[in-house]
Amino acid sequence: MNELALFAGAGGGGTSRKMNKISICLPLPPRELHPNARTHRMAKAKATKQYRSTAYWLALSASANLKPRWKSATVKMTWYFANTRSRDKDNLLAWMKAGLDGIADAGIIANDSGFTHLPAEILFDKANPRVVVEIEKGE
Numbered sequence: 001m002n003e004l005a006l007f008a009g010a011g012g013g014g015t016s017r018k019m020n021k022i023s024i025c026l027p028l029p030p031r032e033l034h035p036n037a038r039t040h041r042m043a044k045a046k047a048t049k050q051y052r053s054t055a056y057w058l059a060l061s062a063s064a065n066l067k068p069r070w071k072s073a074t075v076k077m078t079w080y081f082a083n084t085r086s087r088d089k090d091n092l093l094a095w096m097k098a099g100l101d102g103i104a105d106a107g108i109i110a111n112d113s114g115f116t117h118l119p120a121e122i123l124f125d126k127a128n129p130r131v132v133v134e135i136e137k138g139e
Contacts, residue, residue: 022108024062024133026055026099028081035094048098055102067107072114072138075100080125080132089120096131108135 032039032047039047060067079092104112116138 019063019066019068019137021134021136022059022062024055024059024103024135026058026131026133028079028129028131029095029099033095033098035091052098052102052105055099056105059103059106059108063106063108068137069107069110070114070137071110072116073109074116074118074136074138076118076121076134076136078121078123078132078134080123080128080130082124082126082129084124087122089122092120092122093117096133099131099133103133103135114138 029051030047031037032044033051037044077092077096079087081087100112100115103109104115109115
């Protein structure tokens with residue numbers, strides 16, 4: 001199977017020169033990045049920089065430093081929250097913008113405008129809240 005996986009910072013899977021799918025497990029984005037958050041612009045800028053960097057390094061590790069630079073890709077995000085509160089799926093995509101930019105910075109896709117986003121899936125895991133980003137090479 002041409003798939004690499006990274007879960008919570010620990011490497012998994014093998015390496016392959018022909019990757020078709022990459023899975024990256026990230027912590028939930030900071031509250032400052034939520035589209036409805038009312039935070040100071042400098043606090044938001046700092047959180048954006050940190051989360052983008054985290055996503056970059058985890059994506060680079062998941063792709064085994066190969067930088068496939070796909071022209072297009074399909075992105076599916078599975079969100080795991082600690083509680084069962086209702087969530088707005090549109091806001092989840094906006095909340096993840098810095099993370100998706102970091103993934104694009106890692107060279108998995110040539111430009112983040114090539115991402116096609118599938119509807120978000122929301123699940124519950126009290127012990128390990130996270131977001132799993134699955135990226136599959138497009139046509």
